[in-house]
Amino acid sequence: MNKIEPRTLAGTMELLPSEQILFNQIKEKIEKTYQKFGFLPLDTPIIELSQVLLAKAGGETEKQIYRFNKGDTDLSLRFDLTVPLSKYVAKNYGNLSFPFRRYQIGKVYRGERPQKGRYREFYQCDIDIIGDGELDVINDAELPSVIYTIFRELGFNDFTICINNRKILNGLFEEIGQKENSVEILRIIDKIEKIGKEAVIEELEKIGVLKQAIEKIIDFIEITGTSKEKLEKLKELKIENETFKQGLEELEFVYENIKLFGVPEENYKIDLTIARGLDYYTGTVYETFLNDYREIGSICSGGRYENLAEYYTNKKLPGVGVSIGLTRLFYKLNELNLIKTTKKSISNIIIIPMMENLEEPIKLATELRNLGINTEIYSNNKKLKAKMKYADKLQIPYVIVIGEDEINNNKIKLKDMETGEEEEIELDAKKIASKLKI
Amino acid sequence: MNKIEPRTLAGTMELLPSEQILFNQIKEKIEKTYQKFGFLPLDTPIIELSQVLLAKAGGETEKQIYRFNKGDTDLSLRFDLTVPLSKYVAKNYGNLSFPFRRYQIGKVYRGERPQKGRYREFYQCDIDIIGDGELDVINDAELPSVIYTIFRELGFNDFTICINNRKILNGLFEEIGQKENSVEILRIIDKIEKIGKEAVIEELEKIGVLKQAIEKIIDFIEITGTSKEKLEKLKELKIENETFKQGLEELEFVYENIKLFGVPEENYKIDLTIARGLDYYTGTVYETFLNDYREIGSICSGGRYENLAEYYTNKKLPGVGVSIGLTRLFYKLNELNLIKTTKKSISNIIIIPMMENLEEPIKLATELRNLGINTEIYSNNKKLKAKMKYADKLQIPYVIVIGEDEINNNKIKLKDMETGEEEEIELDAKKIASKLKI
Numbered sequence: 001m002n003k004i005e006p007r008t009l010a011g012t013m014e015l016l017p018s019e020q021i022l023f024n025q026i027k028e029k030i031e032k033t034y035q036k037f038g039f040l041p042l043d044t045p046i047i048e049l050s051q052v053l054l055a056k057a058g059g060e061t062e063k064q065i066y067r068f069n070k071g072d073t074d075l076s077l078r079f080d081l082t083v084p085l086s087k088y089v090a091k092n093y094g095n096l097s098f099p100f101r102r103y104q105i106g107k108v109y110r111g112e113r114p115q116k117g118r119y120r121e122f123y124q125c126d127i128d129i130i131g132d133g134e135l136d137v138i139n140d141a142e143l144p145s146v147i148y149t150i151f152r153e154l155g156f157n158d159f160t161i162c163i164n165n166r167k168i169l170n171g172l173f174e175e176i177g178q179k180e181n182s183v184e185i186l187r188i189i190d191k192i193e194k195i196g197k198e199a200v201i202e203e204l205e206k207i208g209v210l211k212q213a214i215e216k217i218i219d220f221i222e223i224t225g226t227s228k229e230k231l232e233k234l235k236e237l238k239i240e241n242e243t244f245k246q247g248l249e250e251l252e253f254v255y256e257n258i259k260l261f262g263v264p265e266e267n268y269k270i271d272l273t274i275a276r277g278l279d280y281y282t283g284t285v286y287e288t289f290l291n292d293y294r295e296i297g298s299i300c301s302g303g304r305y306e307n308l309a310e311y312y313t314n315k316k317l318p319g320v321g322v323s324i325g326l327t328r329l330f331y332k333l334n335e336l337n338l339i340k341t342t343k344k345s346i347s348n349i350i351i352i353p354m355m356e357n358l359e360e361p362i363k364l365a366t367e368l369r370n371l372g373i374n375t376e377i378y379s380n381n382k383k384l385k386a387k388m389k390y391a392d393k394l395q396i397p398y399v400i401v402i403g404e405d406e407i408n409n410n411k412i413k414l415k416d417m418e419t420g421e422e423e424e425i426e427l428d429a430k431k432i433a434s435k436l437k438i
Numbered sequence: 439m440n441k442i443e444p445r446t447l448a449g450t451m452e453l454l455p456s457e458q459i460l461f462n463q464i465k466e467k468i469e470k471t472y473q474k475f476g477f478l479p480l481d482t483p484i485i486e487l488s489q490v491l492l493a494k495a496g497g498e499t500e501k502q503i504y505r506f507n508k509g510d511t512d513l514s515l516r517f518d519l520t521v522p523l524s525k526y527v528a529k530n531y532g533n534l535s536f537p538f539r540r541y542q543i544g545k546v547y548r549g550e551r552p553q554k555g556r557y558r559e560f561y562q563c564d565i566d567i568i569g570d571g572e573l574d575v576i577n578d579a580e581l582p583s584v585i586y587t588i589f590r591e592l593g594f595n596d597f598t599i600c601i602n603n604r605k606i607l608n609g610l611f612e613e614i615g616q617k618e619n620s621v622e623i624l625r626i627i628d629k630i631e632k633i634g635k636e637a638v639i640e641e642l643e644k645i646g647v648l649k650q651a652i653e654k655i656i657d658f659i660e661i662t663g664t665s666k667e668k669l670e671k672l673k674e675l676k677i678e679n680e681t682f683k684q685g686l687e688e689l690e691f692v693y694e695n696i697k698l699f700g701v702p703e704e705n706y707k708i709d710l711t712i713a714r715g716l717d718y719y720t721g722t723v724y725e726t727f728l729n730d731y732r733e734i735g736s737i738c739s740g741g742r743y744e745n746l747a748e749y750y751t752n753k754k755l756p757g758v759g760v761s762i763g764l765t766r767l768f769y770k771l772n773e774l775n776l777i778k779t780t781k782k783s784i785s786n787i788i789i790i791p792m793m794e795n796l797e798e799p800i801k802l803a804t805e806l807r808n809l810g811i812n813t814e815i816y817s818n819n820k821k822l823k824a825k826m827k828y829a830d831k832l833q834i835p836y837v838i839v840i841g842e843d844e845i846n847n848n849k850i851k852l853k854d855m856e857t858g859e860e861e862e863i864e865l866d867a868k869k870i871a872s873k874l875k876i
Binding site: 005 | 807
C-alpha cells in the first residue's frame with residue numbers, strides 16, 4: 001500500500017507528550033485563576049453561521065476567515081472569542097445575571113501565512129465582565145489583579161501591567177480639531193524614537209496640523225516620569241475637552257484602585273503609549289510585558305468597550321476584558337526556556353511487575369489510584385531493562401519493582417528516579433503513598 | 439442599525455453557565471480518571487490537511503466531512519480522534535515510548551443532518567494504548583477498570599461493561615465457509631427477536647447457507663447464561679477454526695483478568711451480541727450500558743485493532759482503546775435528570791460591600807483567594823436587593839455583606855444560602871475560610 005506522509009498543517013501546534021504536559025499546566029493555572037475570581041465558564045462552538053459571525057467583520061479580518069459551505073449553509077470558524085461572546089450574551093440576555101463575568105479558553109482560527117511564532121489555530125484565554133446598560137469603572141481596576149495572579153502563578157515576578165485610557169488621546173485629538181487625522185498623526189508620532197522630534201514636527205506640519213496643535217501633541221508625547229507624575233502632567237495640559245477629562249479621571253481612578261486588589265506597585269504603571277492603534281477599545285486599555293523580554297510583545301492585553309453586541313441587540317452592553325494568546329505565549333516561553341514548572345509526567349508512580357501473576361501488582365496499582373495517586377502499571381511482558389527505560393523516558397518520578405520476593409517478604413523498594421535513592425517500605429498502598437513527594 | 443439575529447448553528451451545543459459548570463465537572467472527572475491510569479495528554483489540531491486526514495475515509499464518513507479550501511490548501515475538520523492519533527504516532531514514532539498510552543478530549547465534526555441528540559460538533563474523550571509491533575492482551579483487561587472508575591466517579595452504580603471478541607464471530611463464519619456472506623448473515627440474525635428463529639432459518643436458507651452451517655449459527659446465537667456459562671458453551675461448539683479459538687482464548691483471558699483490576703463482577707459481562715457490525719475492530723470489543731436506561735445506547739465503546747496507522751507507516755502498531763461521546767452523553771443524562779453532582783457555581787463565596795470605600799471588602803476577597811477560595815466581590819454600585827438577587831441566581835453557596843458596622847466591630851455574618859442560616863464570625867479570612875463547606 002502507498003503510504004501518505006503523516007504531516008500536520010503548518011501554523012498549528014502539535015506537541016510531544018512532555019511538552020503537552022507543560023502546556024496543559026499553564027492552561028490549567030490560567031483557568032483556575034479565572035475561576036478564583038468568580039468568572040463563569042463558557043464553551044461556544046468553533047463553527048458558526050457566517051452571517052452571524054461576520055456581522056461586524058470586514059477588511060483584513062474577513063480575508064483571514066476560514067469560511068466554507070456545507071449543503072446550503074455558509075459557515076465560518078471563529079477568529080476570536082469576543083464575537084461569539086457578543087452573540088451569546090445577545091441570545092441569552094434574559095437568562096444571564098449581570099454583570100456577567102465569563103471566561104472562555106478555546107481555539108480560534110486565522111488563515112495567516114504561517115511564519116515562526118504565527119499560528120492559524122491557537123488558544124485564546126479570555127475573561128470579560130459585561131454590564132447591563134452600565135458597568136462601574138471599578139471593574140477596570142479588578143482585571144490587573146487577575147493578570148497579576150496568573151503570571152505570579154506561572155512563576156514570573158518581573159512583569160509590568162501597563163494601563164492607559166483611549167479617551168485621553170481621543171480627547172486630545174478632539175481638542176485640537178484633528179479627530180479625522182488621528183490615524184495619520186499616530187503613525188507619525190510613533191516614529192519619534194527613530195526620526196527625532198524635529199522630523200516629527202515637520203511631518204505633522206506637512207499634513208496640515210497647526211502650530212498650536214503640534215505644541216499640544218508634543219507636550220503630550222513628552223510626558224514622562226512615574227505614573228503619578230504622568231497624571232499630574234496630564235492635568236497640567238489644561239485640556240478642557242470632556243472626553244479627555246473623563247479619560248483622565250478614569251485612568252486616575254483605575255490607577256488608584258488597582259492596589260486595593262493586591263497588585264504590588266512594581267507590577268503596574270501608566271503607559272500613555274500603549275494600545276494607541278486599536279479603535280476597538282473606548283476606555284481603559286491594558287498591555288502586559290515581561291520586563292526582561294519586551295521583544296515578546298504584550299503577553300496579556302485588553303480593555304474597555306462601550307457596547308459589546310450592537311450588531312445583535314439594542315441593549316447597551318458595556319464591558320471590559322483581557323485575553324492571553326496562549327499558543328504564542330507557550331511557544332515564546334518554551335523557546336526562551338522560561339517555563340518554570342516541575343511536573344514533567346502524568347503518572348506519579350509506575351509499578352513494574354517481575355512475575356507472571358499480576359494479581360498483587362495490579363491490586364497495589366488500584367489501591368494507589370484510589371488514594372488519588374496517578375499510577376501506571378507496566379503490564380506488558382518485557383525485559384526489566386526495557387521496562388526501566390520506559391519509566392525513565394516518561395520521567396515518572398517513582399518506580400516500584402515487584403517480584404515474588406517482594407510479595408513473600410511483604411516489602412518493596414521505592415525508587416526515587418531523580419535522586420536514584422531507594423527506600424525499603426512495607427507493601428502497603430497507604431504507606432507507599434505517604435512517601436511520595438507530589 | 440439593522441440587527442442580525444444571534445443564532446447558533448443547529449447541532450452544536452452551547453450551554454447556559456449553570457449547565458456549562460455541570461458539563462465541565464463531568465469532563466474534568468473523565469480527564470482526571472484518564473490521568474489516574476497514567477494516560478498522557480494529547481491535543482492535535484482540529485484542522486488537518488485533507489490528504490492526510492482522509493487517507494482511509496470513504497463512503498458515508500467522507501460525505502460528512504467539513505472540507506474546504508483556503509488558498510491552495512485542501513483542509514478538513516477532524517471527524518474523530520483516532521485518525522489524528524494514527525497520524526501523530528506515525529509522525530512522532532521515534533519520540534514516543536511504547537506502549538504509548540494517550541488520552542485526548544476534544545471536539546470533532548460531522549456534517550450530520552441535525553436531529554434531537556445528534557451533533558455536528560461534539561466532544562469525544564478517547565484513550566488508547568498503542569504497542570510497537572505487539573501489545574499484550576492484558577491491556578484489554580485494564581480498560582474496563584478505567585470505564586468503571588469513570589462511571590463510579592460520575593455517581594453511577596448500575597451499569598454493565600459488555601465485552602466480546604470479534605474473532606469469535608469471524609472464526610465462526612470462516613469455519614462454516616460464510617466469510618463473504620457475513621454482513622448479510624449478521625443482518626438476518628440480528629432480527630431474531632423480532633421475527634423468531636424459524637423465520638431466521640428460512641432467510642438463511644434463502645441466501646444459500648447450508649443446513650449444517652445454519653445449525654452452527656443457531657447454536658451460537660442461542661448461547662445464553664452467565665459469562666462463565668457462555669465461555670463453556672462456546673467451547674462446546676467444538677469449532678476448530680484458529681481465529682475462533684484465538685478469540686475464545688482472548689475473551690476468556692480478558693474476562694478472567696478484569697477482576698484483578700478491581701472491577702466488581704456485577705459491572706461487567708460477556709455479551710456475544712455487541713459490536714457485531716463494526717469491522718474496524720479485530721479483537722476485544724466493549725460497550726457500556728446504564729442498566730436502567732439501555733435506550734440511551736452504549737455510553738462508552740471501543741476495542742482492539744490490529745494496526746493503527748497502516749496508511750502512514752510500515753510499522754505495525756496494534757492498539758486498544760475506548761471512547762466516550764461526551765456531548766451526547768451529557769445531553770441524555772441532563773434530559774433524564776441523571777447528573778449527580780453538587781457544585782452548581784464557580785464562586786464559593788461572594789462578598790457584597792455596603793459602603794463606598796471598597797478597601798476592606800476587596801482586601802478580604804484577595805485574602806480568601808490566596809487561601810484557595812474562589813471568591814467574587816460585587817463591586818458595582820447597586821441596591822442590596824439587586825446584589826442579593828445576583829448571588830442567589832448564580833447559586834453561590836456563601837454570602838458576606840460588609841458595611842461600616844462590620845468593619846468597626848471586626849465581625850461579619852456568613853450566610854449559608856442553602857440553609858439560610860447566618861453565623862457571626864470575626865472579620866478574618868482564615869476564620870471565614872475554615873467555616874466553608876466546599
